[in-house]
Amino acid sequence: MIYTCTMTPSVDYTTYLPSFQAGALNRATQVNFYPGGKGINVSRVLKRFGIESQALGFIGGFTGDFIIQKLKEEGITSEFIQTKETTRINVKVNADVATELNGPAPTISKKQQQALLEKIKQFNKNDWFVLAGSIPNSIEPEFLVAIAKVCKQADVRLVVDTSGRGLQHLMKTKPYLVKPNEYELGELFQTTITSTDQAIYCGKQLIADGIKHVVLSLGANGAIYLSNDVIAVADPLQGDVINTVGAGDSMVAGFIAGCLSYHHKTDAFRYAVAAGSATAFSKDLCERSLVDKLVQNVSINIYE
Numbered sequence: 001m002i003y004t005c006t007m008t009p010s011v012d013y014t015t016y017l018p019s020f021q022a023g024a025l026n027r028a029t030q031v032n033f034y035p036g037g038k039g040i041n042v043s044r045v046l047k048r049f050g051i052e053s054q055a056l057g058f059i060g061g062f063t064g065d066f067i068i069q070k071l072k073e074e075g076i077t078s079e080f081i082q083t084k085e086t087t088r089i090n091v092k093v094n095a096d097v098a099t100e101l102n103g104p105a106p107t108i109s110k111k112q113q114q115a116l117l118e119k120i121k122q123f124n125k126n127d128w129f130v131l132a133g134s135i136p137n138s139i140e141p142e143f144l145v146a147i148a149k150v151c152k153q154a155d156v157r158l159v160v161d162t163s164g165r166g167l168q169h170l171m172k173t174k175p176y177l178v179k180p181n182e183y184e185l186g187e188l189f190q191t192t193i194t195s196t197d198q199a200i201y202c203g204k205q206l207i208a209d210g211i212k213h214v215v216l217s218l219g220a221n222g223a224i225y226l227s228n229d230v231i232a233v234a235d236p237l238q239g240d241v242i243n244t245v246g247a248g249d250s251m252v253a254g255f256i257a258g259c260l261s262y263h264h265k266t267d268a269f270r271y272a273v274a275a276g277s278a279t280a281f282s283k284d285l286c287e288r289s290l291v292d293k294l295v296q297n298v299s300i301n302i303y304e
Helices: 038-048 061-073 110-120 141-153 164-171 182-188 196-208 247-261 265-280 288-297
Strands: 002-006 010-016 030-036 054-059 088-094 099-101 128-132 157-161 213-217 223-226 231-234 300-303
Touching (some): 030 038, 038 054, 038 061, 038 128, 054 110, 110 141, 128 247, 141 157, 141 164, 164 182, 196 213, 196 223, 196 231, 213 247, 213 265, 231 265, 247 265, 265 300
Parallel strands (some): 002 128, 010 088
Antiparallel strands (some): 010 030, 088 099, 231 300
């Protein structure tokens, strides 16, 4: 089974308009409401690939009810832990320049954290646990380490896609897969990533530290996959970028889907690149038909 966990879900209110002016009345030409959060995005994309998952995390209030209902409509099961705080709303303005306004993260109590840990203790060997998105300040690094320890003891494949101090502490637990972008990778090594060679060098250090699989998303510069026996660099696919929200999450879902379908991890990586690009070329998260079309165009170079 695949479980996704979003500590700070949201209702994503996405607006579209020709241009945006601060301090003035702006009228949108189109609006959409989506259940948001990186782990939730992974579940939504997996479902489009015909793969079942269960969404976990913390939600509350009428916005939390909206997320549960929307996921149910898409055929995605969830088992969120209820909080007393209303789940945040994130505003995405798609105009000549993209603008985002994200609500504050909720405060997660020790009791609520323990409830999540108890759920994780019920996972089985070879399950996947995708921990994705920002970590609230109310969650201490020790709790994240406890999650990783439970996963390791049960042979659950832990996938990490977060940032900041949460990512730094989780790296020490040697997850099965991590997917930092170039900025997050630079944070880990207290530097700025400016080239593919530099990204490869840092990625190799993560593999040497005991992480099994590393996927580095470099935006317009493509992506890199590293394991203990291969380094693969994917050229960026060409297309009109409409939406960057959820592209990295689609890569995570694509890689997992690829692992379930292909023998070689480089093929899974190719599918991940296609999934991320398909979302970037779409108004919402990718559809499988576009991913299957794009995967044929993904060019990968294998480094020695």
